[in-house]
Amino acid sequence: MSLKIRRIALSNFRKFRDPFVLDGLSDGLNVIIEPNETGKSTLLEAMRAAFFIRHNTANRLARSYAPHGEAVAPQIEIGFEARGEAWQVNKRFLKGASVEVRGPSGRAQGEDAEAQLLALLGARRDTSQAGDVAAHGALGLLWVGQAQALEVTPPGEIVRDSVRATLEAEVGTIMGGAAYQRVRPRIDSQFADYWTNTGRPGARQSTARTEHDAAERAATEAATRLAALEQGFADLEAARARLKLLDRDLADTADADRRRVLVDQVDVARSAAQLRDTRRAEQGRLADQVKALEELTARLVDARKAVSKTVAELASAFEKRSALEEELANARERAGTARDRLAAARDTRRNAHAALDAAGRLVAIQARHVEIARARQRHDELLPLGAQLDVARELGKTLIPPNVIKMLEERERAVDKARAAVEAGATRVELTGDVSGVQIDGMPAEPGDRTLSRETRIQLGGAMLIIRPPAELQSAETVLVNARDDLSAVLADHGVASVADARTHNEAARDAAANARTLEAKIAGMTPAVPLLGIAGGASALKTFVAGLHESAEGEGSEEGPDLDALTAIAAEADSALARAEGGDEAAATHLRELEARNAPLMVQAAGAERDAANAEAQLAALEGKSEVAGLDEALSEARQQEAAALVSLQDAERAATAHDVSAIERQIAVLDKRAEVARTQRIDLEKVIAGLEARIEAEGGKGLADRAAVSRDEAEAAAANLARVMQEADTLKLLRDTLEGTRAETSRTFVGPVARRARRHIERLLPGCDPSFSDDLGLTSIVRGGLGENCGDLSRGTQEQLAVLTRLAFADMLLEQGVPVSLILDDPLVYSDDSRLDLMTEILTDAATRMQVILLTCRDRAFRHLGNRINLTGVE
Structure with missing residues (x-):
């Protein structure tokens, strides 16, 4: 029994943002031919969502139904016929999710509606995230999306069970x-x-x-x-x-008695410890006294040794210095003589260079006078050239641009063209003989030719001659007047009387510009930079310099100058003498510094030895002046005896204290x-x-x-x-x-045989003499042609797609025998089929449409335009 889709209404479903309705679907073959991206595949996805996807799911597939970037609730309404009865399903996803199914026995909503749909269509609950077509039963096999039929696949478990139920009686x-x-x-x-x-x-x-x-x-x-x-x-x-x-x-009470005994022992132990501390302090004091006396004795011995040592070191230092004193005095005398010679050489060099500098300044003054005279001469030559340059530049600035000349020429041609048009349509009259008494437009006439471009009245005695030129002449005359006005305006803007004057003016301006460049090059050559006078290159620098001169200042100077060569030779000799004096002074100073360097540590050593000797004698005198030194040996012996007696007493006290540890x-x-x-x-x-x-x-x-x-x-x-x-x-x-x-x-x-026989009925129309072979899961695995078997995976893509469609038709026929609601929907089918097989497949589909509803969704107008009921997706964005 065929499932027949009658009406589809969508809102907020993917690209169908606005409400959209598709109806007019017939019982047989329906063809929807529209270009790509018009919503054909979306239409098939909406039907799957309405029948098989739970309304209250929020998985990835359900979220994809909402238009991109919008938080709205996708809605689907489908009217259909199943088992010969009218049904309608309304489903809403995401926001306010709901479902309602209307059938012959009334309405159902929520889970009851979902269960009623699954039972009606022979499907089971789809719990997958992306949609499981195997759970959709017969329609999951027969509703084929884009590219899903490009390879032969076995039917799902639901379809296999239904087909087995059909074939069990047969086998x-x-x-x-x-x-x-x-x-x-x-x-x-x-x-x-x-x-x-x-x-x-x-x-x-x-x-x-x-x-x-x-x-x-x-x-x-x-x-x-x-x-x-x-x-x-x-x-x-x-x-x-x-x-x-x-x-x-x-x-x-044993612990209490023991505690009392221990408390008494603590008192005895504390007394013994106190006596031990007293003996320890006394012994320490005596030990410190002995140590102090011993240290004083040692310090006396060390002081006497230090005095002897420092006296010997002082004598040795004085002996070393006395050997170097005479040599140091001679070196100082030679250094003084060298310094005197150096001072005399410096005075001589200074005088020689002063004379040379004075002569150089005098020569520079004379050279300056010469350069000033030359500058004045160049300045006098520069003035007329500058005036010529200014005139040439001003004239060169008046050059009319080429585009303006071109525009003038175009407007002049426009005037000539308009004049020719006026003359071609104007009326020419000629007056000869005695013209007295003749008036033209109220004015006395003159003999000769006259061109009339507008209505003219000629008074001839008592008669009036009215001449009316053609009406087109008025517009031509208006064009001529406008063209003349345009030409006159541009000529006035550039100060020329005609186009010829403009060309002549431009030639003169170009010549002036070329002459200006020549004058600039000549002026630049006449005004070089003069470093001696501080004049930069260029005419303005020369003019500024000359303007700052006084008339009487900077004369030409004397003819003769000092002998610079002789003065230079004298200065060079003075430089040589100074160099020799500096060399001698440096050698004497170096020798003196060496001797002083050798003498410095000896002086430091002698001073240190003298200071150490004085310190040692002072320290020895201070120690010998103490009162303890007189009887030091007897006091040290007595202190040692007292320390030994105190040590014995300390040992006795420590033994007593150890006997009772607090x-x-x-x-x-x-x-x-x-x-x-x-x-x-x-x-x-x-x-x-x-x-x-x-x-x-x-x-x-x-x-x-x-x-x-x-x-x-x-x-x-x-x-x-x-x-x-x-x-x-x-x-x-x-x-x-x-x-x-x-x-x-x-x-x-044993079911494979009947399935193969039913499929062969369709496949032989496409591939005569072909014997299909099915696996246990009722999937087409291979075909046999001419005694040779070929796996389906080895066939061409076009043949695989055709076999996939034909095996689906075979299963659809078996399901129809069971009374299962079926329909065939193919999205973009037979894309790899050649023309002959495409024609044969369309015949097979047309034949199948007599048993079930078939819907083709395609963008190929030429291949399917002649088939079935043509439906347009009007309103699709």
């Missing part, structure tokens, strides 16, 4: 008999109670396991509470026993105090524990925990037995179902 197997039909649904029903579709434990198993787990938890809890109660009795007895021991320990005794007392405190704390804690145990035993003892534990254990064993029974039943059902399914799969291989 005559028991798997299609009434017994199987009665047994298999009951097994599937019971199997669904025990297992899910994915093979995981179902509700019955889950319930039994849940009950078993709950019973085990209850039994474990009861046993735990009973064990805790029994443990509470044991803990109570143990706590009471420990409390008795603590009370006995606290009543014992820290050790205090640690023992702390241990005894801590032991008593811990015992008291433990007693309090035990009393708390005993009270808690007694309270818990009193609370739990009357609840019958033992009986409850026994009952819980019995219930857990019963639940375990029930779980084992349920699992055994589940395994049995699974084995039975798998066995039936395996037998069914084995038997289904």
Whole structure:
């Protein structure tokens, strides 16, 4: 039974932002031919969404229905016929999601509407993210999107089950008999109670396991509470026993007596420690006294040695300096003589260079006078050239641009053209003889020719001659006047009387510009830069310099000047003498510095030795002046004896203090105090524990925990037995179902023959003598032509696409026999078909349209324009 789409209305669905309605679909072949990007594929996607995609889903596919960049609710409304009855589905996605199905028995909404659609179309719930066509049943196989038919694919499980149901009676197997039909649904029903579709434990198993787990938890809890109660009795007895021991320990007085003895020992130990500290301080004081006397003795010995050493070093330093003094004096005398010679040479050089500089300045003044005279001469020659240059530049600036000349010529030609047009249409009259008394437009006439371009009245005595030129002459005359005005305006703007004058003026301006460039080059050559006078290159610099001169200033100067060569030779000799004097002075100074460098450390050494000797003698005198030095040896001996006696007393006090260690005794007392405190704390804690145990035993003892534990254990064993029974039943059902399914799969291989026979009926029209071969999943795998088999994957893309369409038609015919609502929709079909096969395939589709509704969505007008019911997508953006 064919599914027939009658009307499709879209709003806010992808590119269909505005409301769009498509109707007029017939029962047979419908062809929608539109260019690319007009919404054909979107139309097919909208039908799939309306029938198979849940309204309240928010997956990636549903979100893609909204127009790009807009937060709106896509809406779809489809009117269709199924099983000979009229239906309508309205579905809204995303915002305010809803669904409503109207049929012969009324309306359904929400989940009821979704379930009614799936049952009507023979589909199952689609839970995929991108849309699973296998879940769409027969329409998932027969509604073919772009490029989906480019390879041969097997039908989905729903289609295979429907086809097997059709063929079971034909192949005559028991798997299609009434017994199987009665047994298999009951097994599937019971199997669904025990297992899910994915093979995981179902509700019955889950319930039994849940009950078993709950019973085990209850039994474990009861046993735990009973064990805790029994443990509470044991803990109570143990706590009471420990409390008795603590009370006995606290009543014992041995630790108290021991503590009193230790306190008395602390007092004795502290007295011994105080005496030890006193002896230690006394011994330390005597040791410091002995050390001070020993240090004083050592310092006296060191001071006397230092005095002897510094005196010897001072004598050695004076001896070294005396050997260098005479040589140093001679070097100083030679250095003084060299400095005197250098000063005389410098004076001589200074005088020679002063004379040379004076002569140079005099020569420079004479050269300046000469250059000033030349500058004045160039200035006099420059003035007339500058005046000529100014005139040439001014004339050159009046050059009329070429575009203006061109415009003048064009306007002059326009005037000539307009004049010719006026003369061609004007009336010419000639007056000869006696013209007295003749008037033209009220004015006395003159003999000769006259051109009349407008209405003219000629008075001839008592008669009036009216001459009217053609009407077109008025417009030609107007054109002539306008052309003359345009020409006169441009000529006036550039100050010329005619175009010829403009050309003559431009020639003169060009000559002036060339003459200006020549004058500029000549002036530039006459006005070079004069560094001696500080004059830069150019006429303006020369004019500025000459304008700043006084008439009487800077004369030509004397004819003769000083002898610069002789003065230069004298200056060079003075330079040589100065160089020799500087060399001698530098050598003498170097020698003197070397001697002084050798003398400097000796002086420093002698000064240091003298200072060390004085310091050593002063330190020795200070030490010998102390009062302790007189009887130093006797005092040192007596102090050592006293230190030895104090050391003996210190040792006796330390032995006495060691016998009674205060820290050790205090640690023992702390241990005894801590032991008593811990015992008291433990007693309090035990009393708390005993009270808690007694309270818990009193609370739990009357609840019958033992009986409850026994009952819980019995219930857990019963639940375990029930779980084992349920699992055994589940395994049995699974084995039975798998066995039936395996037998069914084995038997289904016998279905391939009928499927191949039905498909061959369509395929032979395209490929005569071809024998198709199907796999167990009813997918076309190969074809046999001329005894040779070919895999479908090795065929051309066009042949694969054609076979995919034909096998779908074969399955559609089988589904029609089952009464399944089917229709065929092909989006952009047969793109790789040649002309002959395309014609044959359109014939096959036309024939199929007599059994079911067929909708072709294509952009190929030439290939499909002659087919079926032509529908336009009006209103598509």
